[in-house]
Amino acid sequence: MLVAAARTAEPFTERPTVSTSSHAVAASDERLAHLRAEVALFMRDHVLSLVSHDLRSPLNAIHSWAYVLERKLDAADAASQRALAGIRAGVEQQVKLLEDAVDKTRAETKSLPLARESFPIRVAVERALEDARHAVLAARSNAVELVSSIDSERCDGDRERLVQALWTMLVFAAEASEPGAKLRLTSNIDSAFWRVEIAFTANFAALSDPEPAHALEPFARTQAMQPREAGRIAWALALAQRVASAHGGTFEQTGTGDGEPSTLVLRVPLLAQ
Structure with a gap:
């Protein structure tokens, strides 16, 4: 009601609804x-937008710390360099996934046309x-x-x-x-x-x-x-x-x-x- x-x-009650056809x-x-x-x-x-925003911050932090580690680790240490390369590759893969699977998916409502x-x-x-x-x-x-x-x-x-x-x-x-x-x-x-x-x-x-x-x-x-x-x-x-x-x-x-x-x-x- x-x-x-x-x-x-002064409150009033909605008018009684008349019987409607099956079409209506x-x-x-x-x-x-x-x-x-x-x-x-x-x-x-909206959820995809939150995912994109909330994941980018830690990914940026991981990417930055990878550069800090690079200056601290021995460039001749092959194992350390492989680990750094793996970290960077993982970050790049996640960013690309966000761009391709998240940002493009939500493009339909990101820019909302109005009539x-x-x-x-x-x-x-x-x-x-x-x-x-x-x-x-x-x-x-x-x-x-x-x-x-x-x-x-x-x-x-x-x-x-x-x-x-x-x-x-x-x-x-x-x-x-x-x-x-x-x-x-x-x-x-x-x-x-x-x-x-x-x-x-x-x-x-x-x-x-x-x-x-x-x-x-x-x-x-x-x-x-x-x-x-x-x-x-x-x-x-x-x-x-x-x-x-x-x-x-x-x-x-x-x-x-x-x-x-x-x-x-x-x-x-x-x-x-």
């Missing part, structure tokens, strides 16, 4: 499959809510309190990509919350930016429980419960972060401890930069 707060701040249901299921595939694609490339258009913000939010309802909200009995003063304001951006980002945020918040818990979505204009914040209370037991409805992959939910380094997000939220960045905006995830209040914040400029 969705609960929204309009300009009057199939189209909705197809869209859900597409959204899940997009999340998986961006999550894969920009001027669109009503309210319509994008409503579409994301409807997609999330179909994916997990209805099945998990999660309500969404929509707090927004936005009426006819528009944003110049890729509407479909931004809907995908909001959908990812909503689904993550729902699956990381106890079934039946209420989420809070705040959508407003912050200076020259459109800002969306989703607030929820993290519940690791619900995130790991296979019984409630899930749209996220099991390994993504498991990773979301692990401690994060400063500034890093859960892998499942990679799409939201990448879409925000492509629009010249930002994405933040705060508070990921079990039982703690948590927020997901997307902020993008209203006009192209």
Whole structure:
């Protein structure tokens, strides 16, 4: 169930859903499959990016220490020189592997093209809510309190990509919350930016429980419960972060401890930069 707060701040309940044809249901299921595939694609490339970054630092250190050893070891010692050559060859092989198998693989989302258009913000939010309802909200009995003063304001951006980002945020918040818990979505204009914040209370037991409805992959939910380094997000939220960045905006995830209040914040400029 969705609960929204309009300009009057008086909540109302989502209109009853009319019966849909088998064609409409199939189209909705197809869209859900597409959204899940997009999340998986961006999550894969996000992980590859982390692997590439985190492996290069120790490889550079190994390469540097090899030069230090070279100055310390006897140049006439054949065994030592073979060992150094083996170290350098191993480093070069690993760097080439990163370039060929990691960097080229993630090229599809590294530079994200946008189909920009001027669109009503309210319509994008409503579409994301409807997609999330179909994916997990209805099945998990999660309500969404929509707090927004936005009426006819528009944003110049890729509407479909931004809907995908909001959908990812909503689904993550729902699956990381106890079934039946209420989420809070705040959508407003912050200076020259459109800002969306989703607030929820993290519940690791619900995130790991296979019984409630899930749209996220099991390994993504498991990773979301692990401690994060400063500034890093859960892998499942990679799409939201990448879409925000492509629009010249930002994405933040705060508070990921079990039982703690948590927020997901997307902020993008209203006009192209």
